[in-house]
Amino acid sequence: MALELDRCGSTCIHEEAVKEVQQAMLDEDAAVSLAELFKALGDPTRVKILFALMTRELCVCDTALVIGVSESAVSHQLRILRTLRLVKFRREGKTLFYSLADSHVKELFAQGLEHIME
């Protein structure tokens, strides 16, 4: 506590700015949750999986073929995406069809692509 307050020397702190920002600041849990969500979107394989699912639902095997990685790798990544409720699935016989859980991914990708192409 005291350590953190001292760290900066004290000469360079703009008190008003710090207070203003601290009041509007995100709490730790929210920051961690947000980071977890974005981290899940922060891998090319998972981006491809999600983008593929934007077009239509796909089984694991087809997904693996489309994005060019092993089925095991896809399955591992889908587990992560499931945990964060980014995808859902339905069973049809031996096959599991995965799809986007809600529209947030589409919106996030749209914003993300906008930024990249700026």
Add this chain to the structure above:
Amino acid sequence: MALELDRCGSTCIHEEAVKEVQQAMLDEDAAVSLAELFKALGDPTRVKILFALMTRELCVCDTALVIGVSESAVSHQLRILRTLRLVKFRREGKTLFYSLADSHVKELFAQGLEHIME
């Protein structure tokens, strides 16, 4: 190439689905760029930095104080955010004031928080 096509056995492939998705598919570069962007947002420290900067511009020292990490750590993370053009800065004497580069971060955070609180 041939390896990838064989990998799935061939029995489980739904050809139409695969073709339909492949046509709409993101190219490799775009997938990597998108992933890089989201990866940059996928760390609690960087989330806090960006969220803090949503309120107002801040110098490195104040940022470090607000989010409770060392100035060096903040500087390192700001470098990553600068590289991805998520933040920009202006100099005033010895002090560098960082701010959000554009409005995409706000939109992304808004969507992200919506998803988390669903």
Add this chain to the structure above:
DNA sequence: ATAACATATGAACAGATGATCATATATGAT
């Protein structure tokens, strides 16, 4: 029950990541 198929899971390993510490750069004051 057995076999085949679709997917999931666990272990393991190489590569990436983020904080820390030490050092360097840049600006302003003396």
Add this chain to the structure above:
DNA sequence: ATCATATATGATCATCTGTTCATATGTTAT
């Protein structure tokens, strides 16, 4: 020029990540 301040950078290291390979689970058909 020297010094103090604000920030940046490089090296190091423990931890995390994603793929692979081997194995397990669950479903359908025989």
